[in-house]
Amino acid sequence: MMTVQECIDYVESHLEIRYATENGAYTSGRTITPQGAVNHSVGCAQPNADVFHKLMNKTSCGWGVNAILGDFHKGEGKIILALKYNSRPWGCGAGSKGSWNNTKVQWEICEPAGHTYAGGTMINYDIAKNQQFFNRMWKMVVAWNVYMVKKFGYPVSGISDHAESYRAGYGSNHSDVGQWWPKHGKSMDALRKEVQAILSNSDGVISSDVVKIVNYQAKVIADDGLNCRIEPVVKPGNIIMTYPTGTVLNISKEQSGWGFTGAGWVSLTYVEKITENIGTEDDDMDLAKFKEFYSQMRKELQDNDSSAYSKEAREWAINNGLIAGNGTQINGEPNYMWADILTREQFVTVLYRFAQMMGKA
Helix, strand or coil: CCCHHHHHHHHHHCEEECCCCCCHHHHCCCECCCCEEEEEECCCCCCCHHHHHHHHCCCCCCCECCEEEECCCCCCCEEEECCCCCECCECCCCCCCCCHHHCEEEEEECCCCCCEEECCEEECCCCCCCHHHHHHHHHHHHHHHHHHHHHHCCCHHHEEEHHHHHHHCCCCCCCCCCCCHHHHCCCHHHHHHHHHHHHECCCCCECCCCCEEEEEEEEECCCCCEEEECCCCCCCCCEEEEECCCCEEEEEEEECCEEECCCCEEEHHHEEEEEECCCCCCCCCCHHHHHHHHHHHHHHHCCCCCCHHHHHHHHHHHHCCCCCCCCECCCCCECCCCCCCCCHHHHHHHHHHHHHHCCCC
16 A cells, blocks of 8 residues: 555656646636545546547537546556646536535546446446556556545545435436446445545544635535534544534634634535635626626536436437437537527427428428
8 A cells, every 4th residue: 555655756757737728617717625526437448548638628528627547558547637626627517406516626537448338337348358457547546536635635535436426416427436446346435445544644533734714604414414523533522513404604714624613623525615705795797707607507517417207209309310419428429418408599490300300391
């Protein structure tokens, strides 16, 4: 097992900073205060990181992540920093409770060549053949997650994958990385356990004590309420009180994934930021900024996420040429943007195509 410093050295010796300057997540200039991370895998048999960087570095691209990890078929692999470390990514979409794009840094992990997909399931994946690729990938992913925890101080419990973001209500319905890692005996729990072991000192406490001054409000989202503690650490006799679910807290300091409320410390894993820079007037919202935010919202809807009830209708519309889509997804599939807004122009186009089918136009 590597030490923290060995993880940092390993990452920095394999890191390429190549911002995708044409990507909307980059040009928006929006940043976040990371409270965790989302690990993605690309969902197709493509091991080359440069392929995905090229796809991402386009104005038409509807996704964008902070980093791309790949090239494990060539050797130890590499990391491309495609957005700034604290840029707000367009990674996991949104769920019933919101989006972890607002609170978690994210990266795509390349998969080896040679398999296909049926839905979210890998087909003809050769475990033995790909074991070396996976071992190299695992070493890099562990080191990278350690590196990012040290950089931002979020808790190891805040490390997740895309599938977990969906189950938590903060992402779209994807299976990664659970469709891949268990084939090699690994999981998100195994990743968190290994990262924790590297970061922990002899007392089991993350060795990061940098206090950051902040100023925002956050709402308690833990179902059973949230404990407020004397110190930013879990230990017996440390609980002052418990905030009920839905309580709005004023956070003035952050330390190692904890936030100070004025009364004590709470884990930021169980709160959702709702306002930034409280006590200051937000006077920079204008038409241009609104259009920018509206465009970003639209992009989060412009993918193939859809409900099972519409499957037959969607297939009929595609097969009969009523819906053509626009561009492609990261895995090369046509992007039909099922959840996006339908304009009048698009509506009449669909009607016209249907009329043509019926011999009426």
